[in-house]
Amino acid sequence: xxxxxxxxxxxxxxxxxxxxxxxxxxxxxxxxxxxxxxxxxxxxxxxxxxxxxxxxxxxxxxxxxxxxxxxxxxxxxxxxxxxxxxxxxxxxxxxxxxxxxxxxxxxxxxxxxxxxxxxxxxxxxxxxxxxxxxxxxxxxxxxxxxxxxxxxxxxxxxxxxxxxxxxxxxxxxxxxxxxxxxxxxxxxxxxxxxxxxxxxxxxxxxxxxxxxxxxxxxxxxxxxxxxxxxxxxxxxxxxxxxxxxxxxxxxxxxxxxxxxxxxxxxxxxxxxxxxxxxxxxxxxxxxxxxxxxxxxxxxxxxxxxxxxxxxxxxxxxxxxxxxxxxxxxxxxxxxxxxxxxxxxxxx
Ligand code: 5AD
Ligand code: SF4
Ligand code: FES
Numbered sequence: 001x002x003x004x005x006x007x008x009x010x011x012x013x014x015x016x017x018x019x020x021x022x023x024x025x026x027x028x029x030x031x032x033x034x035x036x037x038x039x040x041x042x043x044x045x046x047x048x049x050x051x052x053x054x055x056x057x058x059x060x061x062x063x064x065x066x067x068x069x070x071x072x073x074x075x076x077x078x079x080x081x082x083x084x085x086x087x088x089x090x091x092x093x094x095x096x097x098x099x100x101x102x103x104x105x106x107x108x109x110x111x112x113x114x115x116x117x118x119x120x121x122x123x124x125x126x127x128x129x130x131x132x133x134x135x136x137x138x139x140x141x142x143x144x145x146x147x148x149x150x151x152x153x154x155x156x157x158x159x160x161x162x163x164x165x166x167x168x169x170x171x172x173x174x175x176x177x178x179x180x181x182x183x184x185x186x187x188x189x190x191x192x193x194x195x196x197x198x199x200x201x202x203x204x205x206x207x208x209x210x211x212x213x214x215x216x217x218x219x220x221x222x223x224x225x226x227x228x229x230x231x232x233x234x235x236x237x238x239x240x241x242x243x244x245x246x247x248x249x250x251x252x253x254x255x256x257x258x259x260x261x262x263x264x265x266x267x268x269x270x271x272x273x274x275x276x277x278x279x280x281x282x283x284x285x286x287x288x289x290x291x292x293x294x295x296x297x298x299x300x301x302x303x304x305x306x307x308x309x310x311x312x313x314x315x316x317x318x319x320x321x322x323x324x325x326x327x328x329x330x331x332x333x334x335x336x337x338x339x340x341x342x343x344x345x346x347x
Contacts, residue, residue, distance in 0.1 A: 037338025048094025
């Protein structure tokens with residue numbers, strides 16, 4: 001598929017859009033299976049050195065109460081993931097590059113790897129780091145890393161980030177290259193429905209994922225946050241339904257382009273549509289990241305407003321997901337890492 005084919009598919013509406021989603025579901029069931037893989041999400045801390053113009057955790061947002069989980073809290077989340085049969089955890093935090101933080105993550109990875117003979121898979125989502133840091137964490141036992149490119153178009157990237165050297169597009173691309181080189185199953189992704197974003201940008205994002213040959217993609221709708229600079233452009237973005245539909249079409253087209261990658265049904269989908277995650281699964285996604293962060297901190301991980309499950313316990317989410325997925329003919333694969341099969345591109 002070239003850029004024009006992709007744009008035509010992303011523009012599909014009504015019956016044509018339904019056909020696209022149906023075809024993507026068929027391809028997923030044929031190339032993968034009907035299992036959904038879980039990553040128990042541990043939101044380790046919301047301190048961030050960066051100032052992304054769309055994100056509530058940005059350094060410049062003085063209204064966030066900053067926290068960092070203790071080692072004990074992180075390890076008990078990981079133990080809980082293991083007990084719930086999740087198979088994997090994803091450790092996510094605002095970006096920090098101080099030596100103490102880097103060493104602490106390395107130590108935590110080694111501790112988690114001691115459970116039950118290393119049976120818990122570890123995904124990291126800790127932003128841009130040096131190649132040496134990526135290597136240390138990989139050697140300690142993390143094997144997947146998520147770093148969204150946010151937008152693969154440099155001009156749009158610059159519009160949604162401050163213009164300083166801490167927010168460089170080329171550095172972000174080179175971090176992805178370092179992750180791939182280090183040996184991580186590497187994931188990236190974008191926000192859908194950003195101000196100034198066009199169909200051409202979105203088609204370019206899909207081509208970027210393919211060109212980078214990533215193993216995982218997480219994409220979700222942009223949700224305007226009132227305490228961020230980008231909020232003043234909120235009238236430029238499509239409505240919630242349009243952002244949801246475009247997210248679904250992006251997932252579906254990508255499933256056709258890269259049939260065997262893992263794709264996340266992002267929690268942000270659920271914020272703009274009560275059945276958003278199920279819809280994403282039916283459009284070709286196959287991973288869900290239920291939250292394990294202790295209740296008292298969840299509201300402080302305030303990336304965007306109205307996050308789903310903020311008041312639910314891990315046990316409630318587990319039951320809820322079982323039921324929701326059964327209702328759409330999918331099952332959770334428990335006690336497995338759920339890595340994508342060799343992502344052979346067939347179409
Ligand atoms: N809406 C949706 N997603 C957002 N993210 C950050 N801010 C927002 C927002 N306002 C996503 C980014 C980032 C991840 C941590 O959260 O894609 O990679
Ligand atoms: Fe920090 Fe990530 Fe939010 Fe940017 S998107 S401000 S790096 S937490
Ligand atoms: Fe958390 Fe439904 S998944 S309450």
